[in-house]
Amino acid sequence: MKLKTVILAGTALAFAGGAAVAEDMTLVSWGGAYQASQKAAYADPYVADHPDINVIWDESSAEAVAKLRAMNEAGNVTWDLVDVVASDAIRLCDEGLAMEIDPDTDLAAAPDGTSAADDFGDLLVSECFIPQIVYSTTFGYRSDVADWGGKEPDDICDVFDLEAFPGKRALEKRPINNMEWALLCDGVAKDDVYEVLETEEGQDRAFKKLDTIKDSVVWWSAGAETPQLLADSEVVIGSTYNGRLFALIEEQKQPVKMLWDAQVFDLDGWIIPAGLPEDRLARVKDFLKFATDTQRLADQAKYISYGPARKSSAPLVGKHADLGIDMAPHMPTDPNNAKNTFLYNYEWWADYRDDIDAKFQAWLSQ
Template sequence: MKRILTLTTTLAGVALATSAAQAQELNIVSWGGSYTTSQIEAYQKPFTEMTGIKINSIDADNPVTPLKAQVEAKNVTIDLADVELSDAVRMCDEGLLEEIDPAMLPAAPDGTPATEDFIPGALTDCAVASIVWSTVYAYDDSKFTGEKPTTIADFFDLEKFPGKRGLKKGAKATMEMALMADGVDAGEVYEVLGTPEGVDRALAKLDTIKDSVVWWEAGAQPPQLLADGEVAMTTAYNGRIFNAAASEGKPFVIVWDGQIMDFDLWVIPKGAPHLEDAKKFLAFSTDTQRLADQAKWISYGPARKSSAPLVGLYQDGKTEMGPQMPTNPDNMSNALLNDFEFWADRDTELSERFNAWLAS
């Protein structure tokens, strides 16, 4: 799906027309749904208003797929893409991305350099993080009249909590959650998963619910599976569940126990047709105010420290967004930070093993 925003508003009293050397548009690929909406509202509309540059917002189930295909074919039309951390690191190592000098990023309002203002891990050689998000699981509260699920182990307990389960059709996050549900401490998950026995253990745990799983691939699917009553619980991206509850009034509840935290980051493909304007947008969209503004539209935590105090209410004007963030202390008692180096090194191997298990 492709949505084109044609915003050409000029700031009153200020001549900010683009020069002939500037691009008249940028092609930006992201994940769609409420997440892309948050980027359009917080980043794209203000950027277009300031510069006159039109943004073509393009949705993909995973922006890595078209980006990699275009760079390898040497036919690049994408200017920026929003990707996960392990993918950003791997594509940078493969020479598919432009390197990004952190000196181009704006300082915090108090003058703190960007290199000190972004939270640890948010800046890499070829990527700049905008948000911290989580894979969680959620349930429809109206379907549970008695005891409610509260732990990651409950997701795998079909006897105590019967019903279908929604799971992402992929190894990443799915295997970590299986190990935590099987009693592995969050701090030891990657050590265990890095062994053949650990892989076997994760798949064995998944075996216990395999016949009850409805597999999903796109982020919009889990809230729809819950809304349609196709599953009793599902893993999901926390922002998707929050928006379904806050915007649509769905009785969905997030279980934070066993959440897997990750970054999403902007990357610029090698051969981007409008490189300089892509860099301008990247810097603009990751300043302190813009990252705080995004939290008005979705419950993903800003990647800058200076943005956190500026996070206020949801767009409904009444919901405090701080408690909805993955990084809220109350939500982090059993949280796992995705090990991007582990997945950059092991993604192919574990995905092949997972897919073989899935087909068996």
């Protein structure tokens, strides 16, 4: 049924099936190649079917927890749907800042009738979290560094080896992943990392390891920064999301390669802020059911090398929309790339994030 638009109290509304739905919808994401893939796979097709909708993008996902806390305190939530990592979704859900969802009511079933709950499976790590992708944080490095004498890094601990691989590094300006990599390269076994990191001594140990390269680090906050730093030769090696590096290497043809060793698997997906008015919630739920169906999640993999969160989407992943290359070998989950992975502990970081964030920022300022 075609939507009819009316203006009510200065707000554009539409009526579909008797329910009022908002015309403006603010989506919060991360910017760059990832947000572009969401726009192409989800938002543009949705708007094509709903031409009266005005999608507004906000690139504040890195600050989502703090900003949603502030909005809630002010009683003015201006965001409609927010893309966050799984640990942030758990925190927001625990604090009552994200709405619980029912997968089998709010999300589409798979094409063969499999329920959404079964299709997403174990990736539904919170009652408030709707997964979209499996991605990894890993390293890219310049393949033309003269000072390396023809050597190339192939081990995560090469990041900490300034003698064999001199030059500036790029690391994210937060403790997550950096603390884990530091402990791994200080001799802690993978299975023991979080047990060690839970202690004051373990945290001090991680900071001491990071001290060994601190003077050679450029700290980044946005995922687009490391690819630009690598392209400009401002750094020789740097961490970021694997999809950003894919764009740098395959689309921009920069002399950069992937260091997959100890890549950190993580999940990214949507949360609906708690307390949305009914018209905005109706629009968000309609968009969410569309944007997270089997085909849409598979379509996103045409634009960026992140694995779709639905089991039913995986067989539909094909070639890059523009480059025509097979996307499967570029996924973090490909067996050749996943020989040594580190599994991120969402629940641990949900519990310890605020405390270790404070310590990390204090350490940075020293």
